[in-house]
Amino acid sequence: MNRNESTIMDPNDLAFVLYDWLRVDELTTLPRFAEHSRATFDDVLDLTRRIAEEYFQPHSRASDLEEPRLVDGSVRIVEGVKTALDAFAEAGLIGAPLDEEAGGFQLPQVVYRAASMWLQAANIGTSAYPLLTTAAANLIRAYAAPELVERYLPPMTDGRWFGTMNLSEPGVGSSLGDLDTVAKRQEDGTYRLRGEKMWISGGDHELSENIVHLVLARTGGAGTRGLSLLIVPKWLGEPGALTQRNDIALVGLNHKMGFRGTVNTALSYGSGAYPVGDGAGAVGYLIGEEGHGLAYMFHMMNEARLAVGASAAALAETGFLHAREYARSRVQGRDLAAKDPTLPPVPIIRHPDVRRMLLEAKAYAEGSVALVLYTTRLLDLVQASEDGSARANAELLVDVLTPIAKSWPSQWGVKADDLAIQIHGGSGYVRDFPVEQFYRDNRLNDIHEGTHGIHALDLLGRKVRLADGAGFALLVGAMTDTVRRADALGSDLAPLLAVRVERLVDITRALWADGDAVSALVNASEYLDAAGDLVVAWLLLDQVLAVEGRTDAFAEAKRLTTRFFFLHVLPRADAQLDLLASGDRILADLDESLI
CATH class of the missing domain: 1.10.540.10 (Acyl-CoA dehydrogenase/oxidase, N-terminal domain)
Structure with missing residues (x-):
């Protein structure tokens, strides 16, 4: 190779x-x-x-x-x-x-x-x-x-020294306003923490001299406004002169279906296992101001969300690449048109259904990579552009795209790895081949840094309405611009996206027409699914414009993948848009005893 x-x-x-x-x-x-x-x-x-x-x-x-x-x-x-x-x-x-x-x-x-x-x-x-x-x-x-x-x-x-983020607690997942870990200010300006943290990746190991925990803890009243963010190191002291173990005890390890190489821990702060001086609790150092912890943590959380989307995209791509290599070398069966049973078998990539699975996996992988990197490039403009208007617009677009960039690759990247297993047949679910591990690893991404449902509520409940819908309008404008340019070149795919973007805009407006949050958000996951498919279709079409005039194999492959996505994948958004337009409230109004 x-x-x-x-x-x-x-x-x-x-x-x-x-x-x-x-x-x-x-x-x-x-x-x-x-x-x-x-x-x-x-x-x-x-x-x-x-x-x-x-x-x-x-x-x-x-x-x-x-x-x-x-x-x-x-x-x-x-x-x-x-x-x-x-x-x-x-x-x-x-x-x-x-x-x-x-x-x-x-x-x-x-x-x-x-x-x-x-x-x-x-x-x-x-x-x-x-x-x-x-x-x-x-x-x-x-x-x-x-x-x-x-x-x-x-x-x-x-x-x-390595770093971690400590949010979740036993019994408290995404509902961060219910966190119980407490941090009390001391006379010397430090804080003492007591509480339990769960699902902490990289929470304890011997891979580095020290581990720098960023811990969300309660310094004030109830709810998220009472939360502050603190640096709580595993070892106290200066670099090269660590003096004492902080009062952070490893309670146990969580054993996961994937991501097994990343140690995942339950930690206890201030249990007295490693007492520090006369005080009770682990020593911590406040970041910024009290009560702003969740706002600060969102800085790391949003970066982590894009990292999760990138993780899902990367695992989708390696799964596809392994499946394609296998399909090219695995010989089995004969062409559909073959009538002579004595003809030699052919590589399975010749079979239409294998081609379907390969193209679908390829579309998920390439669409995910495009989505994550497009969003990340906007972050560079937010950080570095000297044009205030361009910087503000980029920030609005990042806000709208982040829940999609996290969730769409996480949902469909694992499907790409599922297809990779299917292409391998019986070889796919045994450990002789790595695709079963890619699937297990990727399955975690739909939960990491917020579930699909959490990001659906974020997208439809907050991000499309942020700044009176300015970010959503910018996204629609960018999608419409690509459609316009593609249409001018005679693309038969452009109208397929245009009509669906128009529906998304109309449905978004209708969902919030009367301000009823329950009616608007009851099918938020369907909204995220449909919006994600439309956004990825837009990015793939935009990539086709970038190879306009080229006749090489790479350019032809881009056109093929995009056409497949538009004709075989994008139509599923229609059913989701239909459901959203219907105003269905079955999930809000049902009697849960009937489930």
Whole structure:
């Protein structure tokens, strides 16, 4: 296999998305990215690919089969994980998107996200540690006091300390206003925390010198307004001079169906297992102001949501690439038109149903990659554009697209891996082939960082109405512009999208016409499904415009995938739009005893 081919990610499609379609090299005209060029972007992409191939992929199966375990109170993880993380840290990539003064080199987030997808596709379990650390470092840089930034960022961007996010608690999932962990301010300005946290990825291990927990805890009254965000390190002290274990006890490990290489923990803060001085509780340091914790945490949560979408996209793509390679080499059956039973069997890619599954998986993978990277490029404009209007519009679009960019890849990326298993037949569900692991890993993404239903409520309940619908109007405008340009070129697909976009606009307006939230939101998941399909159809059509005039195989493949999506996948949105237009309230009005 040459360097233009891989079963981890498709380097040709990634290069097309970044340069031919999104034109990320144009970001170098902005002062923040002026020191970069396409050459530096390619260097990062090539380096990350090499690390993924040489260090991440080789232990992917081992870390799935031998998941983290407790031995004498410590978490044991397969050896390849630390080797891979050390290689990534030594390359200086953990802090790459951060400011230069914070230890980064101001890499555009879209390039970093694309590079990170090599790691996620190669080994999703191991990739979580550095990506969580980058997100935590970004939050600390944005909101923490200078002395905390000075203390925590250097060892985090160096890869000596890793970061986590601590939100959920036993019995409290997405309802963050019900969190019980308490943080009390001390005379010296520090805080003492007591409470239980659950589902904490990377919550305890021996892979780094220290673990920097970002903990959402209650410092005030009830509800989300009483929540603050604190830095609570596993070990107290300065980098290179850690003095004492903080009062954070590992209660146990959660064993998952996928993502097994990422240790997932239940933690107890302030249990007295590791008492610190005379105080009761784990020592924490307030980020920003009291009562603003959830707002600060959304900085990391939104980054994590795009990371989850990217994870789903990467796993979908590697699943498709493995399935395509298998379909090209697996010989079975004969062509539909073959009448002579003595004819030799053919590769299964010749069979229409296998082609259907491959094209569907390919559309889900490429659509997901497009959606995640398009949204991430907007974030670079939010951060770096000197045009205030362009920056504000990009931020509004990001707000609307984030729930879709998280949920659509998570919902349909796992379907791509399901199809990859089906293409493999009986070989697909045995451990001799990796596609069954891709499916198990990807299934978690629909729950990570908020379920499909949570993001559906966010999209229809908040984001399409934000700023009097300005963000939604911008999205519709961008979709309509692509339709107009495609129609001018004689595209027969453009009208298929145009009519559905018009319906989405009309239905959105009608759902909120009387201000009844129950009626508007009862079928929010159907709304997210339909809107996601329309958005991905738009992005795929926009990519076809980017290959206009080209007759090479890559361009023809883009046209084929887009046509398949429009004709075989997009029509399912019609039934969802019909349901939304009907005003059906069965889910709101039913008697739950009948379920």
